[in-house]
Amino acid sequence: MSRSPSPASSLDFFESDPSSEEDFIPRRRVRKVGPALGGSKKVAGGPSKGAPKIKINLPALQRSREIEAAHPADGPIEEDDVGEGDEDDEGYFDGMIGKRGVDLSNQELKPDHALRPLWVDDKGNIIVEAFAPFARQAQDFLVAIAEPVSRPSLVHEYRITKPSLHSAMSIGLETKVIIEVLSRLAKTPLSPRLTARIEEWTASFGKVRLVLKDNRYFLETSVPEFLQTLMTDEVIRDCRVTREQEAGPTVFGAEQIARPRRDFAIPGTEEARRAERGEADAIGQPNRDNDALIGAVIGIGEADEMEDEDDAVHSFEVAGTRMEDVRRRCKDIDLPALEEYDFRNDTVNPNLDIQLKPMTVIRPYQEMSLAKMFGNGRARSGIIVLPCGAGKTLVGITAACTIKKSALVLCTSAVSVAQWKQQFLHFSNISEKQICAFTQGEKEMFTAPSGIVISTYSMIAKTGKRAHDAEKMMQFLRSREWGFLLLDEVHVAPADMFRKCINNFKVHAKLGLTATLVREDDRIGDLGYLIGPKLYEANWMDLAKNGHIATVQCAEVWCPMTPEFYREYLRNPSRKRILLHAMNPNKIQAAQFLINYHESRGDKVIVFSDNVFALEAYAKKLGKSFIHGGTPEGERLRILSRFQHDPNLNTIFLSKVGDTSIDLPEATCLIQISSHFGSRRQEAQRLGRILRAKRRNDEGFNAFFYSLVSKDTQEMYYSSKRQGFLIDQGYAFKVITELHGLDSMPNLVFPTKAQQISLLEEVLNTGDAASETADHYMRLNHGKHLKRPAGTQPVLSTSAGSLPAVQRFTAPLEHLSGGQNLSYREQNKSVNKELSREDRQNKRGSGGNGKDQHSLFKKRKAEMDAIKKQRAAG
Numbered sequence: 001m002s003r004s005p006s007p008a009s010s011l012d013f014f015e016s017d018p019s020s021e022e023d024f025i026p027r028r029r030v031r032k033v034g035p036a037l038g039g040s041k042k043v044a045g046g047p048s049k050g051a052p053k054i055k056i057n058l059p060a061l062q063r064s065r066e067i068e069a070a071h072p073a074d075g076p077i078e079e080d081d082v083g084e085g086d087e088d089d090e091g092y093f094d095g096m097i098g099k100r101g102v103d104l105s106n107q108e109l110k111p112d113h114a115l116r117p118l119w120v121d122d123k124g125n126i127i128v129e130a131f132a133p134f135a136r137q138a139q140d141f142l143v144a145i146a147e148p149v150s151r152p153s154l155v156h157e158y159r160i161t162k163p164s165l166h167s168a169m170s171i172g173l174e175t176k177v178i179i180e181v182l183s184r185l186a187k188t189p190l191s192p193r194l195t196a197r198i199e200e201w202t203a204s205f206g207k208v209r210l211v212l213k214d215n216r217y218f219l220e221t222s223v224p225e226f227l228q229t230l231m232t233d234e235v236i237r238d239c240r241v242t243r244e245q246e247a248g249p250t251v252f253g254a255e256q257i258a259r260p261r262r263d264f265a266i267p268g269t270e271e272a273r274r275a276e277r278g279e280a281d282a283i284g285q286p287n288r289d290n291d292a293l294i295g296a297v298i299g300i301g302e303a304d305e306m307e308d309e310d311d312a313v314h315s316f317e318v319a320g321t322r323m324e325d326v327r328r329r330c331k332d333i334d335l336p337a338l339e340e341y342d343f344r345n346d347t348v349n350p351n352l353d354i355q356l357k358p359m360t361v362i363r364p365y366q367e368m369s370l371a372k373m374f375g376n377g378r379a380r381s382g383i384i385v386l387p388c389g390a391g392k393t394l395v396g397i398t399a400a401c402t403i404k405k406s407a408l409v410l411c412t413s414a415v416s417v418a419q420w421k422q423q424f425l426h427f428s429n430i431s432e433k434q435i436c437a438f439t440q441g442e443k444e445m446f447t448a449p450s451g452i453v454i455s456t457y458s459m460i461a462k463t464g465k466r467a468h469d470a471e472k473m474m475q476f477l478r479s480r481e482w483g484f485l486l487l488d489e490v491h492v493a494p495a496d497m498f499r500k501c502i503n504n505f506k507v508h509a510k511l512g513l514t515a516t517l518v519r520e521d522d523r524i525g526d527l528g529y530l531i532g533p534k535l536y537e538a539n540w541m542d543l544a545k546n547g548h549i550a551t552v553q554c555a556e557v558w559c560p561m562t563p564e565f566y567r568e569y570l571r572n573p574s575r576k577r578i579l580l581h582a583m584n585p586n587k588i589q590a591a592q593f594l595i596n597y598h599e600s601r602g603d604k605v606i607v608f609s610d611n612v613f614a615l616e617a618y619a620k621k622l623g624k625s626f627i628h629g630g631t632p633e634g635e636r637l638r639i640l641s642r643f644q645h646d647p648n649l650n651t652i653f654l655s656k657v658g659d660t661s662i663d664l665p666e667a668t669c670l671i672q673i674s675s676h677f678g679s680r681r682q683e684a685q686r687l688g689r690i691l692r693a694k695r696r697n698d699e700g701f702n703a704f705f706y707s708l709v710s711k712d713t714q715e716m717y718y719s720s721k722r723q724g725f726l727i728d729q730g731y732a733f734k735v736i737t738e739l740h741g742l743d744s745m746p747n748l749v750f751p752t753k754a755q756q757i758s759l760l761e762e763v764l765n766t767g768d769a770a771s772e773t774a775d776h777y778m779r780l781n782h783g784k785h786l787k788r789p790a791g792t793q794p795v796l797s798t799s800a801g802s803l804p805a806v807q808r809f810t811a812p813l814e815h816l817s818g819g820q821n822l823s824y825r826e827q828n829k830s831v832n833k834e835l836s837r838e839d840r841q842n843k844r845g846s847g848g849n850g851k852d853q854h855s856l857f858k859k860r861k862a863e864m865d866a867i868k869k870q871r872a873a874g
């Protein structure tokens with residue numbers, strides 16, 4: 001195998017082929033970066049010299065064609081037809097109109113079809129020509145009524161589903177408008193079958209509301225038939241609360257439910273500044289502009305959008321303890337309950353004095369998402385989906401500043417709690433005593449009539465006996481009405497443990513925030529009734545184009561297994577295999593090469609490994625710092641701070657503790673060496689670590705994301721599964737099969753067969769527990785670090801349950817030679833310890849004032865010190 005001597009040329013594949021723009025629908029391109037760059041070897045699915053090969057691969061369509069073949073036109077489609085591999089779509093696309101491809105073979109094109117951007121079939125599948133005139137406006141509309149399935153640069157795929165129509169109705173769109181706009185944007189006439197289904201499904205959406213009044217929940221509707229359905233339904237009847245003096249449903253006058261329009265400005269927006277300047281008609285302007293634009297395109301006036309409701313409202317009480325049953329049942333009988341909070345007219349709950357600081361300006365997509373939430377003057381419960389690093393925190397804070405009532409914020413870890421608190425204080429005028437944290441280490445209650453509490457899902461959902469102060473805190477939280485419940489990383493909420501958090505409290509408006517509305521189980525659909533419909537979903541590529549998140553080049557690097565590792569891989573059980581493909585010497589060399597290359601370009605590199613054994617082995621071998629679940633807090637903070645500020649520390653190794661929460665805008669390159677099977681969410685969250693790169697607006701700046709995969713192992717399968725979500729967001733993964741200059745790199749690790757065999761011997765002699773991901777291994781092998789410092793939480797999504805037994809076995813190495821050569825171990829020193837020593841020396845020199853620390857770390861340290869002091873005193 002010959003390789004070019006220059007390391008720089010090895011990455012020319014990015015430079016020579018810098019953008020995904022050329023891809024029609026980029027899925028996966030395999031490109032051999034051979035001896036002559038862009039060379040003579042033809043490559044699978046990749047561009048040949050000079051002419052990029054276009055590859056269209058829409059698995060959904062492909063699959064649907066197979067289904068089509070199995071079922072003659074218009075025959076019934078069974079669930080089983082959908083095929084394997086989409087199991088996670090099942091819940092989310094529950095109630096999808098069609099599961100087959102866009103087949104318009106029998107349709108006639110409209111004469112001016114070239115001007116219209118949509119292909120819409122009779123099952124609700126939509127293809128958008130993103131390059132067509134009015135495509136921009138069409139996409140704004142489609143995000144409101146359909147699920148985005150795939151959005152690469154030129155052709156997008158959407159699907160109309162029951163939940164998507166529910167979202168559309170909940171933000172105030174009417175059936176007539178949906179059908180008419182769709183029809184005008186489509187290149188062919190809409191099929192009567194599709195319009196009939198849209199009409200059928202939307203007939204009942206948005207007509208039932210679940211409201212909280214004076215600590216009591218009521219189901220409300222203005223349609224007598226729906227009231228009848230609800231009151232006679234077995235489950236709902238069972239949840240009903242009948243008080244003596246209220247035998248039948250209450251009837252309110254029409255004025256109590258007339259749909260209002262928003263008459264206030266969302267803080268931090270241009271409309272708020274215009275309203276402050278006293279400009280007439282400032283309120284709701286951005287939205288109206290948008291509506292007017294769509295209206296102009298499709299010829300529908302704003303007045304048509306809403307039909308006035310003027311019937312009386314019927315309402316009956318349901319038990320607060322049965323909320324989940326009520327919500328689920330309403331969804332199941334196709335009467336999903338809208339949850340809206342008329343906070344402006346809530347005189348029972350005291351107002352919270354919170355405003356955005358004047359310097360805070362929210363971005364257009366943040367404003368758009370909030371406009372969906374507050375569009376009708378009330379706070380709609382629902383979910384906002386924005387890419388990692390796009391500023392979900394500020395969206396949540398702005399929503400809290402709009403509602404101005406007590407708020408409960410739930411997030412995934414104590415680090416996030418500290419970050420949320422710090423961000424509230426940074427972006428708003430909330431006083432310190434009105435914002436409290438509820439974690440293992442901090443149990444603060446506000447004494448004012450209103451305030452904000454920030455906690456973690458696991459703190460709230462904990463079962464069993466609690467410490468006295470924690471129990472008191474829970475009573476405090478349960479005893480009051482909350483105007484606003486903010487759920488960060490809301491995709492964790494459907495898990496049994498976390499859904500308790502939603503059902504445990506009396507809340508008026510719920511807002512879920514996430515970047516990745518995907519789970520590998522089928523529970524994502526539960527969010528629809530647990531929290532509310534999806535209100536807004538941003539397009540990652542648009543945000544990257546506008547510089548709000550970084551542009552990322554993604555690559556999968558195929559590392560062949562060495563023959564010795566591969567032989568053992570094939571003969572060992574699957575648990576050991578994980579370690580073998582993670583510790584493949586060719587992979588370690590590839591990691592070393594990429595780290596060197598990117599450090600020399602001035603990048604800051606994060607290397608992710610779920611497997612802690614591999615994490616430590618790589619980091620020590622390559623002389624880098626590492627952080628995993630067992631790293632003490634002080635050491636973590638020290639390493640993170642040095643990574644941010646020290647030009648000599650440019651690479652850190654992180655286990656899954658760094659998947660979320662860690663905010664390192666300095667990082668510009670990610671290398672993933674081992675990951676959690678096929679988790680699409682983890683892949684996206686990891687990518688998210690570099691989307692916020694500080695340098696994202698530098699001319700021509702690209703961040704880099706590499707996944708190192710041992711060739712011909714199960715990693716290949718998992719890797720392509722993991723990429724699914726990002727590919728649907730428009731990212732193109734390029735495959736690198738060879739890294740030029742690697743062989744000639746000075747100080748290459750494991751250069752000889754003997755050293756590689758030594759490594760193999762060590763891997764084989766390591767107990768099976770080393771194949772486990774972070775926390776299992778840490779618990780077994782780093783017992784001394786087990787005690788978490790006060791105030792920290794275990795990271796979510798670690799596999800719980802019983803620990804695997806530690807086994808040692810003697811590997812059959814008689815067929816290997818040179819196995820005794822263990823000289824490489826001498827280099828296996830932990831840089832963490834050196835850093836710690838250096839820091840101690842520096843502190844001694846500077847009086848230990850922690851001058852170089854990031855302010856967040858300083859603050860956190862001060863908080864920790866205060867807690868320790870309190871404990872010592874008490």
Ligand SMILES: Nc1ncnc2c1ncn2[C@@H]1O[C@H](COP(=O)(O)OP(=O)(O)OP(=O)(O)O)[C@@H](O)[C@H]1O
Pocket residue numbers: 361362363366386387388389390391392393394515661663688689692
């Ligand atoms: N409108 C804005 N003005 C200034 N800074 C902003 C704005 N919106 C977001 N930011 C900044 O962008 C960075 C990323 O924001 P944030 O941490 O909220 O992202 P996120 O969407 O929650 O990411 P993740 O999903 O990775 O947690 C933060 O430093 C935040 O202060």
